[in-house]
Amino acid sequence: MKNFLLQFFTWWSSQTLGTRFHTWRHGTEVGRDEAGNIYDEGGTDSEERTRRWVIYKDLVEASQIPPGWHGWMHHRVDTPPSKENYVPREWEKPHVPNLTGTPAAYRPQGSLFSAGRRPQVTGDYDAWTPGG
Secondary structure: HHHHHHHHHHOOEEEHHHHHHHHHHEEEEEEEEOOEEEEEEEEEEEOOOOOEEEEOOOEOOOHOOOOOHHHHHOOOEEEEOOHOOOOOOOOOOOOOOOOOOOOOOOOOOOOOOOOOOOOOOEEEOOOOOOOO
């Protein structure tokens, strides 16, 4: 019941009721990635291409889509990774979640939120003033 209510009232919890209905009517499962996300296709879009979509296992976060599936989702390739022996290239990095707004976010040196103290101003900087 909780999952149904989340899908009814939110868009960030796996899928909406509209997506569930569209998947039921038109969708064909194409494959799943290592995170458990499900990739479907069916129907056509405004450009007469086959619609492709993902049903996320947990929270909806587009950066979770692996590189191989990303290419398929955006019609860069016709064959999904599940139908071929897809091997990521050496420069394709594994997914790293976006940690912005969390305690684990990147905090550069000098940030007000970093663990250390801010460095002292050295005096080699003159602040801009209007008309000055």
